[in-house]
Amino acid sequence: MCGIVGIYLKTKKFEKNLGKMLSGMLNNMESRGPDSAGFAIYKDESKKIYKFSLCINDLNFNSFKKEITKKIKKAKLTQISDHVILKTLEQPKKVIEIINSNFPKVSIVGYGRSIEIFKQVGNPKDVVKKFRLDSFSGTHGIGHTRMATESAITTDGSHPYSTGEDECLVHNGSLSNHNNLRRELTKKGNVFNSENDTEVAAGYVSNSLSNNKSLKDTLTSGLKDLDGFYTFIAGTRKGFAVVRDEIACKPAVIAETKNYVAIASEFQAMAHLPDVNSAKIFEPEPGIVYSWGN
Amino acid sequence: MKLDLKKKKLREINNTLQNLDNKKNDRDFVIINPEGSHALCAGLNQEMKVLIKGHVGYYCAGMNQKAHVTIDGNVGTGVAENMMSGTVHVKGNASQSAGATAHGGLLVIDGDASSRCGISMKGVDIVVKGSVGHMSAFMAQSGTMLVCGDAGEALGDSLYETDIFVKGSVKSLGADCIEKKMEKKHLNKISALLKKSEIKNIKPDSFKRYGSARKLYNFNIDNVSSY
Numbered sequence: 001m002c003g004i005v006g007i008y009l010k011t012k013k014f015e016k017n018l019g020k021m022l023s024g025m026l027n028n029m030e031s032r033g034p035d036s037a038g039f040a041i042y043k044d045e046s047k048k049i050y051k052f053s054l055c056i057n058d059l060n061f062n063s064f065k066k067e068i069t070k071k072i073k074k075a076k077l078t079q080i081s082d083h084v085i086l087k088t089l090e091q092p093k094k095v096i097e098i099i100n101s102n103f104p105k106v107s108i109v110g111y112g113r114s115i116e117i118f119k120q121v122g123n124p125k126d127v128v129k130k131f132r133l134d135s136f137s138g139t140h141g142i143g144h145t146r147m148a149t150e151s152a153i154t155t156d157g158s159h160p161y162s163t164g165e166d167e168c169l170v171h172n173g174s175l176s177n178h179n180n181l182r183r184e185l186t187k188k189g190n191v192f193n194s195e196n197d198t199e200v201a202a203g204y205v206s207n208s209l210s211n212n213k214s215l216k217d218t219l220t221s222g223l224k225d226l227d228g229f230y231t232f233i234a235g236t237r238k239g240f241a242v243v244r245d246e247i248a249c250k251p252a253v254i255a256e257t258k259n260y261v262a263i264a265s266e267f268q269a270m271a272h273l274p275d276v277n278s279a280k281i282f283e284p285e286p287g288i289v290y291s292w293g294n
Numbered sequence: 295m296k297l298d299l300k301k302k303k304l305r306e307i308n309n310t311l312q313n314l315d316n317k318k319n320d321r322d323f324v325i326i327n328p329e330g331s332h333a334l335c336a337g338l339n340q341e342m343k344v345l346i347k348g349h350v351g352y353y354c355a356g357m358n359q360k361a362h363v364t365i366d367g368n369v370g371t372g373v374a375e376n377m378m379s380g381t382v383h384v385k386g387n388a389s390q391s392a393g394a395t396a397h398g399g400l401l402v403i404d405g406d407a408s409s410r411c412g413i414s415m416k417g418v419d420i421v422v423k424g425s426v427g428h429m430s431a432f433m434a435q436s437g438t439m440l441v442c443g444d445a446g447e448a449l450g451d452s453l454y455e456t457d458i459f460v461k462g463s464v465k466s467l468g469a470d471c472i473e474k475k476m477e478k479k480h481l482n483k484i485s486a487l488l489k490k491s492e493i494k495n496i497k498p499d500s501f502k503r504y505g506s507a508r509k510l511y512n513f514n515i516d517n518v519s520s521y
Contacts, residue, residue, distance in 0.1 A: 248390070248408075248409055248427075248428075251370075251371065251389065251390075253370075253389075266330060266351060266352075266370060267330035267349050267350075267351060267368065267370060268329055268330030268331065268332075268351050269330075270330075271329035271330045271349070272329075277348065277349075281349065281368055281386075281387075282387070283387075283389060283408050285427075286409065286427075286428065
């Protein structure tokens with residue numbers, strides 16, 4: 001199972017409502033994935049400021065803030081439940097090193113100049129509420145509700161997975177060659193934090209994008225290299241793309257209007273969206289990459 | 295009678311339709327605000343007309359007997375799966391496995407049907423005015439599939455005795471599915487189906503006929519040592 005959702009705004013009309021639209025979609029996908037949920041929102045893209053989405057788990061926010069601002073000067077922190085958005089002008093490599101070597105309890109969920117990621121175990125409705133998704137604005141967003149199969153129900157096992165700057169990936173399905181692929185990518189320098197198959201697919205995408213391949217070309221070669229069942233939605237700073245494997249057992253439906261493109265596992269996830277009944281509604285065909293904004 | 299899924303629960307509405315009083319004369323229903331609900335109108339077993347206004351989810355009108363269900367929108371996976379009799383008419387597109395395992399009745403899809411349309415069909419007639427996706431009529435056993443558009447890869451793979459008629463192109467035929475000669479009785483069958491599904495301006499002889507080569511499922515004396 002698992003439910004995946006995504007929304008990309010083609011115009012500015014609904015930017016203030018992005019969080020509301022996405023939270024409705026996630027809430028309606030509770031039946032496909034009650035174990036954990038997460039979402040990535042692309043908002044307020046900056047040229048210089050990097051945002052780090054951190055899960056601080058049971059650390060005290062104030063003491064974490066005190067400690068980290070000693071090491072990263074002028075860092076600005078905002079707390080939303082057990083997640084923290086850290087904004088800094090420092091380069092990612094340095095920040096990641098500081099966090100990993102000083103705060104073993106903190107996990108870096110993602111980073112970039114636009115992306116903010118929140119994910120946690122629990123019922124999607126609770127997760128959405130806890131992170132106040134309703135209040136978010138933005139240009140595009142991706143979400144996931146998980147029915148855990150091949151790895152444990154943990155924050156690390158929750159989607160979206162982000163393995164590169166402003167990148168994220170959600171997945172409905174399972175991969176059968178992820179262990180081999182993980183070894184190959186690890187040799188190439190990718191770092192993985194979980195046993196999860198989707199994280200390997202995210203790493204595969206990051207690796208290919210870092211070699212200057214486009215998202216569309218990356219996912220097209222993924223059809224050959226990733227073995228298993230899947231519908232993926234992959235996000236970048238500028239947009240997102242969706243692809244289904246050739247057998248196409250895992251569902252997906254797209255609704256496109258002049259203002260937005262919405263993708264979900266089932267139509268009921270988007271039944272509440274504005275003008276959806278007059279939208280162009282279609283299923284992405286197997287083995288074909290559809291992309292917007294990239 | 296109007297049934298609103300925003301005011302009533304899915305189970306309540308299905309319950310009303312499934313347990314209709316035999317003596318009731320008012321048998322026309324309109325369902326509004328389906329919003330992608332699953333299993334809507336599943337298990338109906340009496341003569342009645344139901345019009346669903348909007349898009350529905352999985353298994354719509356599954357196991358249907360005698361009822362006439364029209365969906366003014368798109369349908370999710372498995373519309374009219376295991377239908378026994380009656381008609382199901384989809385005015386939009388259908389997702390995968392439309393009419394799966396259905397034993398009887400008529401399923402008409404005005405738009406396209408995606409993969410595995412008519413998988414393991416056992417006697418239903420399926421008419422698709424648009425195209426069908428890959429592996430349609432997979433292991434189809436009996437009944438008729440009429441496609442006015444194109445068919446995807448591996449049409450009729452491991453086919454038994456379903457007649458398949460396609461007007462457009464076929465990307466590829468599945469194992470043991472071959473093109474067959476169109477005879478008068480087949481043209482009559484096509485005419486009847488076109489009429490039943492209110493399709494005009496298409497001539498029966500513009501279709502091609504596909505069926506089983508009967509090599510895969512028949513006992514063959516040459517293979518006796520393998521049994």
